[in-house]
Amino acid sequence: GSGGALAAAASADVSLSDVVVDSCSADGNGGALAVAGGAVVSLSDVVVQNCSALGAAGGALAATGRAALFLSNVVVQNCRADRAAGVWLSGATLSMNSSSISNVVAATGIGGVLVSAGSVASARDSVG
Numbered sequence: 001g002s003g004g005a006l007a008a009a010a011s012a013d014v015s016l017s018d019v020v021v022d023s024c025s026a027d028g029n030g031g032a033l034a035v036a037g038g039a040v041v042s043l044s045d046v047v048v049q050n051c052s053a054l055g056a057a058g059g060a061l062a063a064t065g066r067a068a069l070f071l072s073n074v075v076v077q078n079c080r081a082d083r084a085a086g087v088w089l090s091g092a093t094l095s096m097n098s099s100s101i102s103n104v105v106a107a108t109g110i111g112g113v114l115v116s117a118g119s120v121a122s123a124r125d126s127v128g
Helices: none
Strands: 006-008 013-022 033-035 040-049 052-057 061-064 068-077 080-083 087-090 093-097 100-102 113-115 120-124
Touching: 006 013, 006 040, 033 040, 052 061, 061 068, 068 087, 087 093, 113 120
Parallel strands: 006 033, 013 040, 033 061, 040 068, 052 080, 061 087, 068 093, 068 100, 087 113, 093 120
Antiparallel strands: none
8 A cells, every 4th residue: 555654635634743753655656755636734843764655656755636745844765766766756745854865766757756736836045
């Protein structure tokens, strides 16, 4: 399934702060977190590392179908996926503030952040 540590869907509203998500994997999208169908997930002061979505997209984070993902002071590192080893968006919204994505490797396509059709992404004081 999707979301190795957390899968949020429908009208879910989830906030995580001051946590480390380490060594998660999924055989679907979002090695650590999968957000879909209008769910909202906010991460603050979070480290996501050593996660994978092999055979899928979003080694660390995946957001689809009107979902919203808000990142503040988030570090994504050492993640793997077929596509978008850092963050994958498909019809979703991403806002990154003071966050970084490093040492992510995609087997094919983009390694850091892949913004697909119908998605909106913004970043401020972030490194990707």
